[in-house]
Amino acid sequence: MSAYDELMAFARETEALKMISMRLGWDQETMMPRGAAEQRGEEMAAIESILHARRSDPRVGDWLASAAPEDAVGQAQLREIRRDYDRATKVPADLAKALARLTSLAQGIWAEARANEDVAAFLPTLEEVVRLRREEAAALSAGGDAYDALVQDYEPGSSGGEIAAIFDAMRPRLVDLRAAILDKPVPAGLTGTFDPALQMAVSDALARAFGYDFTRGRIDTAVHPFSSGSGADVRITTRTNPLDPFNCFYSTIHEVGHGSYEQAIDPAFALTPLGQGVSMGVHESQSRIYENQLGRSRAFTGWMYDQVQSAFGDLGLDGPDAFYAAANRVQNGYIRTEADEVQYNLHIMLRFDLERAMVSGDLPVKDLEAAWNDRFAADFGYAVDKPSNGMLQDVHWSVGLFGYFPTYALGNVYAGCLHEALRAAVPDLDAQLAAGDTSGATGWLKENLQRHGGLYTPRDVIARASGAAPSEGPLLNYLESKFGALYGL
Structure with a gap:
């Protein structure tokens, strides 16, 4: 076997683990x-x-030095393996193990604190998580940021810095658009109670409409919806709320987007570093x-x-136009995952600034709740009513996951670029979507x-998909056009 073949055989076992x-x-x-x-x-x-030991195995360094793939795929495999190897060799094994143990335990501590509205019960654990992540960041940055x-x-x-510059460019137009919209009446929402079992049945139909492959995937419920896995085994979750079925429906469609990405990756890349989404922003x-x-088109x-009305009967809305307005309501709210398209990125900007300050040491964890509440009131104009x-809430x-939050807003920016290109490539897209056919878009x-x-x-x-370097312009243009028409601006 060549050095490249030996490296890839080793990498496949690491990916499987x-x-x-x-x-x-x-x-x-x-x-x-x-x-x-x-x-x-x-x-x-x-x-x-075990994973850390494999990623930092000296043989990986030797193989990387000797491997000479002849095609772009092989070179990309080396790029990803080298990045993981460089990272793993900088982080002490004991630190990687301690972080894995602590963050597994911290999840349950956070969930209980959230259920009990008890910030104090969570702060000691969060302080330790931040301490270990700052230690990890110091090892990785070698004196840099x-x-x-x-x-x-x-x-x-x-x-x-680059992310902050994008956010600074987005904020004025988002704030102006929000102000203009909130000056208008809020459209009616769904009324009544909605059986969680029926919500899950509609979610199943929506997942199938978007091409989610149930022979290689499944849907379950969780407190916080997420996606996991790749290739032949993809898992997504959603959640139900008897008073707000949109939460379930759009959590499902959102996670189907993640899951379908993983299911669509070239099978030749399975269980290799290329066999997964390239970044969380692209994801x-x-x-x-x-x-x-x-x-939400x-x-x-x-x-x-028609699908929702068939499942639940009267929705308290006057037809599909009112349903469209209800699915795109812009209104005050606290929860990021339930935020409308206009305000969602403002929630991310808040978290980005706070976590950046925590990592730098400028914001002690003990002061996080006060800093969050002050910033929220300044950005959204009303006070946080409870810690959850x-x-x-997150x-x-x-x-x-410090450094993760900004990728949500980057994902919106990327989606704006892709949508602009998609519309040009599939001119009859709306006719297809009106028939419940997403295959033109998903294909x-x-x-x-x-x-x-x-x-x-x-x-x-x-850039390859959209035909231009990513920028915030297409997203902002889309939002202003869509919500300008919806709210008569």
Whole structure:
């Protein structure tokens, strides 16, 4: 075997072990009994110890030095393996293991604190998570910016400064659009109660409409919807609320976007570093374009109205136009995952600034709740009423995902670029969506982006698909056009 062949055989085993670790995480969120949390922490730490040892194995360095692939795929495989190897060799094994153990336990501590509205019960754990992640960032950055080092885990090639510049460019137009919309009457919403079992049945139909392959995937419920796995085994989750079925429907479509990306990757890349989405920003571009530009379009909501009305009967709305308006209501709210398209990115900007300050040491964890509440009041104009609507609403910090939040907004930016190109490539898209047929859109996304997996870098894959370097302009133009028409601006 050549050095490249030996390296790839080793990498495939590492990827298989990583999938097992992801399955443990999925089980923890969906099926694991509450009393198993401490044991699961030890299991996750043990697997992370094995993964870290493999990623930092000196043989990987030797193989990388000797491997000479002749094609672009092989070179991309080396790029990804080298990035993981460089990272793993900088992070001490004991630190990687401690982080895996702590973040597994922290998830349950956060969930209980959130249920009890008890910030104080969570702060000691969060302080320890932040301490370990700052230690990890220091090892990775070698004297550089600690937050930039953490961002590389989720959006390789980006930096805190570049992200801040994009956000600074987006904020004025978003704030102006929000102000104009909130000056208008709020459209009527759905009324009544909606059986969770029927919500899940509609969710199943929506997932199938967007091409989710149930022979290689499944849908379960979780407190915080998420996607896990790749290739032949993809798991997504959603959640139900008897008073708000849109929460379930659009969580499902969102996670189907993630899951379908993983299912569409070239099977030749399975269990290799290229056999997964290239970044969380690109991943989020798929979930957001499925959820918003497609799923909340006037064309698709017209078809969706018939499905929902068939399941639940009277919705308290006067036809499909009112249903479309209800699915796109812009109104005050606390929860990021329930935020409308106009305000969603403002929620991300808040979290980005706070976590950047925590990582730098400028914001002590003990002051996080006050900082969150002050910033929220300044940005949104009203006060946080309880911790589960404030700093305890998201799971991300409990599991150490510092540097992850900005990828949600980057995903929206990327989705804006892709949507503009998709509209040009599929001129009869609305007619297809009005019939519940998403295949023109999902097929275009699969061919131009999803099948490539990790072959291209994040910005490169977006540029190749959309025909231009990513920028915030297409997203902002789309939002102003859509909501300007919807609200008569």
